[in-house]
Amino acid sequence: MRIALFQAQTGLDPDRNAAALVGRVHEAAAGGAAILFTPEMSGLLDRDRGRAMRHLHLQSDDPVLAAVRGAAREAGIWVHLGSLALLAEDGDKLLNRGFVIDGAGEIRASYDKIHLFDVDLPTGESWRESAAYERGGRSVVVDTPAGALGLSICYDLRFAGLFTALTNEGATILSIPAAFTVPTGEAHWHVLLRARAIEAGAFVVAAAQVGQHEDGRVTYGHSLVVDPWGKVLLDMGAEGPGLGFAELDQAAVEEVRQRLPAIWHRRPIPQPEHVRIIGSEAPRTSEPCPGDTASR
Known part of the structure; x- marks a missing residue:
């Protein structure tokens, strides 16, 4: 099964971003892809919340979503629209929501990002x-022409439990659209994506933002496709936006899971017992995690 990835450099103008997406939908279909994957924040990438709010809509009114649905219908291709920033229907915050759209332009599934990125980086970036987005509350697997697709968004990558849940529900492809920063991308992007593929015995498809954006941020790029053995099938580098293609063979999933059946050996993990040795000379080197109630 042939798939396509759009490595984007999304800017401040949703109309221009939508036009780029529509063009890539048709280009992917012309290239023989059954499904196109796009990055996180494909419709608008703007760190200035006040300015961004002027361009944000409810899902039912979002022009970028409507344009991509129309293009998918015209081209007869599925699209995983990595995510859009949307107004929440029932609150003051926003949604970071991804969509799976079929070849008739219908929305087959949506997913709201569960793990939200709150961090102060050594570079001074914060x-x-x-502060702006509402946390998602459910994981999603959806059947597509390429296989059972488990959905996630960017920072979710760091939480292996999500991908365990997705593959426990039958996912053979894990989609991880992203807008990774350069420092974290250089340190962790390839390692984590390959680890998620190896742990799950599944394909990983990660369409990414790249380069210098109009709001001042710089994203890492390197949109990747990784096979179930951890081999990188496609790395689009960091030179700029573009379209890439890869072939997914679902037989590889079964082959890897037979060779290394770790996915079938998963067991519920009991709560760890924290044994504290009174009078030990060895000091505890770190504070307990917030959820470490056994040590309190």
């Missing part, structure tokens, strides 16, 4: 996604 991100507080939870």
